[in-house]
Amino acid sequence: MKISIIGLGLIGASLATCLKASNAEVTLIGYDQSEQATISALAKGTIDQAATTAEEAIADADMVILAVFVEAIKHILAEIGPMLKPGTIVLDVGSTKAQIVEAMNLLPDTVQAVGGHPMTGRLTQGVDTASANLFQGRIFALCPTRHTTVDTKNIITGFVESLGAQPLWLDAYKHDEYVAMVSHLSRLLPIAVITAADQKDDLIWKLAAGSFRETTRLASEPLGFWRDVFATNPAGIATTLRDVAAQLEHFAQLVEANDIDSIADHSQQAEQIWQRLYGASQRGEKNA
Amino acid sequence: MKISIIGLGLIGASLATCLKASNAEVTLIGYDQSEQATISALAKGTIDQAATTAEEAIADADMVILAVFVEAIKHILAEIGPMLKPGTIVLDVGSTKAQIVEAMNLLPDTVQAVGGHPMTGRLTQGVDTASANLFQGRIFALCPTRHTTVDTKNIITGFVESLGAQPLWLDAYKHDEYVAMVSHLSRLLPIAVITAADQKDDLIWKLAAGSFRETTRLASEPLGFWRDVFATNPAGIATTLRDVAAQLEHFAQLVEANDIDSIADHSQQAEQIWQRLYGASQRGEKNA
Numbered sequence: 001m002k003i004s005i006i007g008l009g010l011i012g013a014s015l016a017t018c019l020k021a022s023n024a025e026v027t028l029i030g031y032d033q034s035e036q037a038t039i040s041a042l043a044k045g046t047i048d049q050a051a052t053t054a055e056e057a058i059a060d061a062d063m064v065i066l067a068v069f070v071e072a073i074k075h076i077l078a079e080i081g082p083m084l085k086p087g088t089i090v091l092d093v094g095s096t097k098a099q100i101v102e103a104m105n106l107l108p109d110t111v112q113a114v115g116g117h118p119m120t121g122r123l124t125q126g127v128d129t130a131s132a133n134l135f136q137g138r139i140f141a142l143c144p145t146r147h148t149t150v151d152t153k154n155i156i157t158g159f160v161e162s163l164g165a166q167p168l169w170l171d172a173y174k175h176d177e178y179v180a181m182v183s184h185l186s187r188l189l190p191i192a193v194i195t196a197a198d199q200k201d202d203l204i205w206k207l208a209a210g211s212f213r214e215t216t217r218l219a220s221e222p223l224g225f226w227r228d229v230f231a232t233n234p235a236g237i238a239t240t241l242r243d244v245a246a247q248l249e250h251f252a253q254l255v256e257a258n259d260i261d262s263i264a265d266h267s268q269q270a271e272q273i274w275q276r277l278y279g280a281s282q283r284g285e286k287n288a
Numbered sequence: 289m290k291i292s293i294i295g296l297g298l299i300g301a302s303l304a305t306c307l308k309a310s311n312a313e314v315t316l317i318g319y320d321q322s323e324q325a326t327i328s329a330l331a332k333g334t335i336d337q338a339a340t341t342a343e344e345a346i347a348d349a350d351m352v353i354l355a356v357f358v359e360a361i362k363h364i365l366a367e368i369g370p371m372l373k374p375g376t377i378v379l380d381v382g383s384t385k386a387q388i389v390e391a392m393n394l395l396p397d398t399v400q401a402v403g404g405h406p407m408t409g410r411l412t413q414g415v416d417t418a419s420a421n422l423f424q425g426r427i428f429a430l431c432p433t434r435h436t437t438v439d440t441k442n443i444i445t446g447f448v449e450s451l452g453a454q455p456l457w458l459d460a461y462k463h464d465e466y467v468a469m470v471s472h473l474s475r476l477l478p479i480a481v482i483t484a485a486d487q488k489d490d491l492i493w494k495l496a497a498g499s500f501r502e503t504t505r506l507a508s509e510p511l512g513f514w515r516d517v518f519a520t521n522p523a524g525i526a527t528t529l530r531d532v533a534a535q536l537e538h539f540a541q542l543v544e545a546n547d548i549d550s551i552a553d554h555s556q557q558a559e560q561i562w563q564r565l566y567g568a569s570q571r572g573e574k575n576a
């Protein structure tokens with residue numbers, strides 16, 4: 001079985017490492033837009049064959065895995081679609097899913113396609129940090145497309161399980177809305193809070209508390225790959241931001257009505273959810 | 289000089305310790321509603337005399353320091369106001385200031401009063417953790433009242449400086465609005481985020497990311513003393529929540545317009561502010 005991996009960053013290279021470790025029968029063809037990354041992956045034995053273009057990489061593949069940014073996945077899908085041999089299964093591992101599934105829906109009827117998102121909890125890039133156990137025990141979200149038969153679903157479920165991950169099939173729009181809330185929001189909220197505080201006069205910074213440091217810490221670095229996430233999940237992010245804004249308005253009305261009991265009820269409920277997710281009995285680290 | 293301290297928790301006991309260390313001339317009369325706390329403070333020499341009621345504590349005081357919760361400070365001010373001897377200066381150290389300054393404005397014209405808020409970065413309670421250097425280098429917000437002459441302002445400024453703290457005079461309403469943004473928000477936001485996420489179906493928790501853990505961590509504990517803060521700063525908190533909600537709506541519109549450049553501009557500005565406040569060249573810990 002020939003598997004092509006487009007993109008040899010952290011996820012792509014880890015997938016390759018994991019596939020080599022678990023299945024000797026597979027031939028891995030790798031391609032990265034960085035020639036250096038491709039050559040390095042070949043030299044390390046992470047891949048079996050190096051391709052010099054995406055077209056070359058996918059030419060004879062039974063399965064194609066797209067492990068690049070979401071915007072790039074959309075372009076590659078449009079580019080390689082007509083060249084895929086009948087029966088090929090395409091899987092991507094991008095962070096947002098709706099736009100990718102829409103692009104996959106435009107592929108020829110002769111190919112199969114599934115949107116994927118491994119929740120690895122790791123954001124660093126590069127083949128050097130690739131790890132065969134990156135997916136171990138992690139949720140691997142999977143989104144069906146117009147080209148996902150029951151057979152394909154079974155094959156991809158098995159594939160994900162062979163990585164040690166937990167397949168979680170869900171609708172792409174739901175994925176994007178939910179992931180916006182539990183992941184993308186974390187990066188936007190600190191920016192919004194500092195921007196709101198910055199509307200006041202500079203005296204406010206003298207009062208900035210230790211808790212403010214924690215609340216805003218994720219704003220301490222450049223956006224990096226989040227640009228791609230924000231650009232490709234407008235609906236999920238907008239819904240989430242408005243959901244949270246509505247809660248803030250609700251809380252504003254509660255404090256104005258001096259209804260601290262209701263705030264305390266919300267707090268108690270939130271505390272229980274937090275403890276269930278992350279408390280002492282849970283593993284310390286979760287998906288990202 | 290006789291100084292009465294009502295409330296011998298972390299702040300009250302630390303003030304006493306600090307005053308004893310810096311000024312041998314002062315006689316400290318202490319009172320805590322917990323008889324045990326009062327007895328313990330006397331036994332340790334934290335205070336010179338123990339009172340059994342607030343009235344007894346303030347009877348002959350030149351200065352009265354109120355170091356209890358904001359709701360309690362309001363009640364005590366109404367109670368002791370008529371009993372204060374002429375010329376007494378009242379200072380409080382509560383976390384919110386508008387309602388306290390309003391209560392201080394109702395004191396007799398024969399007494400002086402200032403609202404205070406030491407930003408100590410410590411939230412634990414109790415005389416056992418009292419520390420003479422709790423205020424060292426910290427901002428000590430001070431809010432004038434209707435009973436704050438220039439002389440009183442100078443005396444309190446000197447008093448705060450003698451604790452090693454940095455006096456910062458500002459309007460009580462501005463204090464509450466700003467502190468809501470840089471402190472109280474940190475406790476409310478995680479509750480609002482979890483509450484918003486909890487509106488979705490339970491599948492969302494399977495996708496909860498490591499960043500969600502960080503974003504919501506402050507929701508992991510009971511509200512405790514925050515109830516008092518929320519109950520006594522309705523205007524500041526409501527303004528802050530609406531300011532942040534407006535930013536979230538602004539960001540929602542930007543992602544919908546695919547204007548990621550503007551998001552990145554906000555991010556860059558936020559990053560610069562964060563680095564200025566908390567970056568490598570700053571001390572790691574700030575006020576709370």
